[in-house]
Amino acid sequence: MTLWICATCGVEHADTPQPLAECIICSDHRQWVPRDGQHWTTASEFRDGGIRVRLSEVEPNLIGITSEPNVGIGQQTMLVVTPAGNLLFDPIGYVDEDAAARVLEYGPVIAVAASHPHMYGAQVSWSHALGNAPVYVNEADAEWVRREDPVIRLFSGTLELAPGLALHTLGGHFPGSTAALWDAGADGKGILLAGDAIFPNPNGTSVSFMRSYPNLLPLSAAVVDRVATKALGLRFDRLFNNFGRGVPEDAHAVVRTSADLYIEWVRGDHDDLT
Numbered sequence: 001m002t003l004w005i006c007a008t009c010g011v012e013h014a015d016t017p018q019p020l021a022e023c024i025i026c027s028d029h030r031q032w033v034p035r036d037g038q039h040w041t042t043a044s045e046f047r048d049g050g051i052r053v054r055l056s057e058v059e060p061n062l063i064g065i066t067s068e069p070n071v072g073i074g075q076q077t078m079l080v081v082t083p084a085g086n087l088l089f090d091p092i093g094y095v096d097e098d099a100a101a102r103v104l105e106y107g108p109v110i111a112v113a114a115s116h117p118h119m120y121g122a123q124v125s126w127s128h129a130l131g132n133a134p135v136y137v138n139e140a141d142a143e144w145v146r147r148e149d150p151v152i153r154l155f156s157g158t159l160e161l162a163p164g165l166a167l168h169t170l171g172g173h174f175p176g177s178t179a180a181l182w183d184a185g186a187d188g189k190g191i192l193l194a195g196d197a198i199f200p201n202p203n204g205t206s207v208s209f210m211r212s213y214p215n216l217l218p219l220s221a222a223v224v225d226r227v228a229t230k231a232l233g234l235r236f237d238r239l240f241n242n243f244g245r246g247v248p249e250d251a252h253a254v255v256r257t258s259a260d261l262y263i264e265w266v267r268g269d270h271d272d273l274t
Contacts, residue, residue, distance in 0.1 A: 003147070005046075005122070007039035008032070010072015010093030012122045013146040025117055025144060030173070030212040043125070046071065046094045053092070053099035055079075062185060063106065064244055065099075067092050075119055076244040078193050079103060080182050084162035085110030088130070089180050089193050090242045091121040100129035109133045111161045112151075115195020116174040117144035119242055127151045136161075138169060138176030168234060170197040172209055172219055172227040181234050186249075189237035197227060198255060200245045207239070207247060207258045221263040228259035 004013045006023035009031060013020065019040040026033050051067055058064045058078070065077035071093035080087040086109045103109065109130040114120050114137070124147045127135045132151050139154040156176075159167040164183035171177055177197040185191025192198075198207050209224045211217040219227075232255060239251035247254050264270060 011120045075242040088112045090119040091126045093121040124149045140176030186238040191238045192236040221267045
């Protein structure tokens with residue numbers, strides 16, 4: 001039996017003698033399948049190919065984890081370090097003993113979580129390598145879990161993981177799109193790890209919201225207002241997505257301003273300019 005990993009999204013699937021005909025995460029309209037069809041790989045192939053996991057400090061007690069070369073979508077995992085235990089957020093699709101050992105040097109991992117199904121990566125393998133830390137999956141997106149395991153625990157709404165560290169359901173990109181709020185980040189002003197729910201633009205001073213990023217499908221004005229309103233009920237000054245891009249300051253205000261601009265355009269307020 002083999003743990004199959006989708007070569008396009010990097011999400012691990014259950015042990016089976018042969019890979020499935022398709023990865024349903026990629027065949028959904030929010031992702032994509034290569035023109036030449038579905039491709040699968042394995043952790044053994046990654047290891048034999050010389051893949052390396054890199055850890056780098058984003059800021060004190062916030063560690064970015066990537067692989068070289070990239071696995072699947074190529075997200076940056078965030079390790080949030082707190083006195084009560086650490087959160088591994090948006091796990092990449094590969095882990096080995098060395099990577100797990102380096103993560104554990106920062107302290108015990110009390111939770112593994114992904115912002116949405118595209119970021120499930122090797123979440124169960126990471127959990128096993130980190131002492132079977134619970135993998136928290138938003139109940140609204142549970143149908144997308146590709147590898148079932150006893151470490152998976154469903155949650156909805158808000159889940160406090162440790163003092164000053166919690167998961168919050170924002171919705172939008174997926175019904176269960178989840179952000180991690182770390183109160184002590186940004187020198188105590190708060191950091192929001194927003195995944196794809198709120199996506200920083202390259203300038204770092206605006207954000208956007210999408211149903212599908214690769215296929216450029218928008219969300220409605222009502223949904224964007226709902227996502228922004230939920231986020232703005234939280235206290236944060238800095239925001240990161242799942243690729244290392246961020247809003248370094250005044251992120252709370254940036255979310256509101258960007259949401260208002262988005263809503264105006266999709267609502268048709270400025271059609272006279274087109």
